[in-house]
Amino acid sequence: MGSPAALEVCDLSACYGDHEILRRINIRIERGEIFGLFGQNGAGKTTLIRAICNRLQPRAGKIVIGGQAIRPGVSRQIGLVPQEIALYPHLTILENLQVFGRLSGLSAAATKDAIGEVIKHTALADRLHERVEVLSGGWKRRVNIAAAILHRPALLILDEPMVGVDIEARITLQNVILKLRDSGVGILLITHDLQQAETLCTQVGFLHKGVIAPQGAPRALLDLAFDGQHEIIIETELPVSATDEAVLRERGFSAVEGGQCWSVISNSPLHEITAHLEQSGMATKEIRFRKPGLDSLFLRLADQPGTVFEGHRP
Amino acid sequence: MILAMLRVMTLGLLRDRGALVLAFVLPPAIFVIFASIFSATTSDKLDLKVAVAQLSSTPASQRLEDALRQEPTFEVTGPVRSNRADVESLVKQGAADVGLVIRGEIDDTDAAPLEVLIEPSKLIAGSIVSGRVQELVARRLPDLLLSRTAVTFQSVVGAFTPEQSARLAAAIEAGARVSEQQVSTNAPGLVATASVGSSGSSGATVSYYAGAVAILFLLFASLQSAATLIEERNSGIIDRIAVGPGGSAVVVLGKLLFLTIQGVIQVGLIFIVAQLVYEVDVIKRLDLWLLITVAAALGASGLALAVATACTTKQQAQTVSTFVVLICSAIGGSMVPRFMMPEFLQAIGRFTPNTWAIEAYYGVFWRHETLSDVIPEIVSLVAMAVVGTAFALIVSRRRLRF
Numbered sequence: 186m187g188s189p190a191a192l193e194v195c196d197l198s199a200c201y202g203d204h205e206i207l208r209r210i211n212i213r214i215e216r217g218e219i220f221g222l223f224g225q226n227g228a229g230k231t232t233l234i235r236a237i238c239n240r241l242q243p244r245a246g247k248i249v250i251g252g253q254a255i256r257p258g259v260s261r262q263i264g265l266v267p268q269e270i271a272l273y274p275h276l277t278i279l280e281n282l283q284v285f286g287r288l289s290g291l292s293a294a295a296t297k298d299a300i301g302e303v304i305k306h307t308a309l310a311d312r313l314h315e316r317v318e319v320l321s322g323g324w325k326r327r328v329n330i331a332a333a334i335l336h337r338p339a340l341l342i343l344d345e346p347m348v349g350v351d352i353e354a355r356i357t358l359q360n361v362i363l364k365l366r367d368s369g370v371g372i373l374l375i376t377h378d379l380q381q382a383e384t385l386c387t388q389v390g391f392l393h394k395g396v397i398a399p400q401g402a403p404r405a406l407l408d409l410a411f412d413g414q415h416e417i418i419i420e421t422e423l424p425v426s427a428t429d430e431a432v433l434r435e436r437g438f439s440a441v442e443g444g445q446c447w448s449v450i451s452n453s454p455l456h457e458i459t460a461h462l463e464q465s466g467m468a469t470k471e472i473r474f475r476k477p478g479l480d481s482l483f484l485r486l487a488d489q490p491g492t493v494f495e496g497h498r499p
Numbered sequence: 500m501i502l503a504m505l506r507v508m509t510l511g512l513l514r515d516r517g518a519l520v521l522a523f524v525l526p527p528a529i530f531v532i533f534a535s536i537f538s539a540t541t542s543d544k545l546d547l548k549v550a551v552a553q554l555s556s557t558p559a560s561q562r563l564e565d566a567l568r569q570e571p572t573f574e575v576t577g578p579v580r581s582n583r584a585d586v587e588s589l590v591k592q593g594a595a596d597v598g599l600v601i602r603g604e605i606d607d608t609d610a611a612p613l614e615v616l617i618e619p620s621k622l623i624a625g626s627i628v629s630g631r632v633q634e635l636v637a638r639r640l641p642d643l644l645l646s647r648t649a650v651t652f653q654s655v656v657g658a659f660t661p662e663q664s665a666r667l668a669a670a671i672e673a674g675a676r677v678s679e680q681q682v683s684t685n686a687p688g689l690v691a692t693a694s695v696g697s698s699g700s701s702g703a704t705v706s707y708y709a710g711a712v713a714i715l716f717l718l719f720a721s722l723q724s725a726a727t728l729i730e731e732r733n734s735g736i737i738d739r740i741a742v743g744p745g746g747s748a749v750v751v752l753g754k755l756l757f758l759t760i761q762g763v764i765q766v767g768l769i770f771i772v773a774q775l776v777y778e779v780d781v782i783k784r785l786d787l788w789l790l791i792t793v794a795a796a797l798g799a800s801g802l803a804l805a806v807a808t809a810c811t812t813k814q815q816a817q818t819v820s821t822f823v824v825l826i827c828s829a830i831g832g833s834m835v836p837r838f839m840m841p842e843f844l845q846a847i848g849r850f851t852p853n854t855w856a857i858e859a860y861y862g863v864f865w866r867h868e869t870l871s872d873v874i875p876e877i878v879s880l881v882a883m884a885v886v887g888t889a890f891a892l893i894v895s896r897r898r899l900r901f
Contacts, residue, residue: 238738238741275514275515283503284506288740289744336743
């Protein structure tokens, strides 16, 4: 028999007073798996994290972490990386790791060993004696993760772990997360960066008004939702005229940002669409063609919840 | 785990020079200032500048003017004026603390022969000068006082016989010749004053203000340091710690320990100055000092943690902290002794740690009280610590839900 799942959430419901926030949530994250959770603000993501961290008594359902039902003390199987830089800025990286090691219940000796291991995963060795307040955003994010994994949790919750970091730091952080996944940690990744999630996550779930629907492997969900369709994105030099807008809308395009970027998910061949636009005389700056990603799915789910997977049950 | 929090707080303090100065340099400095001011006011060397106007030109009023000039406790400002308006102007301008106008003969019973001009903010200076002038007349010009008394006496018992009048005149003449030393030996004054306790009154004041400044800074520093709890909440540190085995209680209890140790060091520095500069015998009562100080530091820390957990933003905490420090210090006796307050304020003051801490320190270092005498004060301070900390623990746990 293999090791128990990092996280099992079964039929979880939670409410604040009479207001129901989560309704019959089911999630399973195996060890060595990354589960991406998306949702608009107010969808219930924070409430779900609070319930998993045993800070909120659910109204119904069960949460099992590393094979143990949640109760006071079991939460030490969790490593939480909050969205903010949850570190002491006046302490060095090493001092922060020592403090959070002890606060996660490790002895002084065990903390020392754990720091040695964690700095290998997060590549922090070069600047261990520098204060956190002088580090760049990417380094701070790495220390933020390192401080949460010292006690080798079964489940790591990453809440927007890459906010405000540059591309280079983002790649480093992605590698850190993948290394942790490979070491057997189950990861719950809450993010708004859906392209990044597509790269990292083995499973994703969309939380909408307290319900997770749908969830599954990213590729499988996209195939189900967009079944052979492709996405065409057009950028124009100037905001489009009323006539051009009518042409675009006739072909099923919708505005993406600022009236100069339009996209459509369609089965029509690309040459047919571009020929039509050329005929209309529209001054296009760029035309992109790609397979629809999780961001397209997210937008569609937000616009037409319940209709995306009609006829299918992901 | 609590020691890990203690380490965080200690490193935070050691790496912030401003906070270090605020915690450990400012309190002894403020104590020295308070002690210098108030130990001076409780001695009998309070020098008051008095402007004098002489509106009468009789020999008796001239003798009074001379006596005033020779009196070491008065500093007669400038020349003696010949009109009241000049003296009034000097008092208004602040050039003199009090004005004294000699309006007529001392034995004039129709109107007060002396008038004291007081600026409203210096009423106490007026009372001091009035009292000292009366004492001066009794001591150095007894004949004038006897003349005045004789007039009053005559109006009550009727006219003196010629023989009585002659004896009275002789007595008045003899009184005018008697030296000050003879007067004090032959006729003791109506009121004599004596200090109670083992040392001078300045020792009592220094003991009082050592306690008063100590608890003021305990509150001030505790509230400042406890506000880091809000930063930790906003930065997600408490969220992170709360999933650990100690929960949010570790943060609260770790801070309580730090604030208490910081408070003991802070109060220690104040009392070291009190011992070295003002000879308050701290070493002799070190055991009781430590007990009171730990209790006071715990009380202030409990209150500070309760405030910090109740506030949602750092700005709000700063506002509430300022309010708490000022109100507690004002009604608890850190600024003005409580006996000077109306009864209802004295009653409210009992809910502040200042009242109990000041009473305990004053009791031990001035009244030489024993442990059993200061147990009520210590129990009150510890009770405040327990209530404040319990509140902080409950609120910080509840805040994790929302």
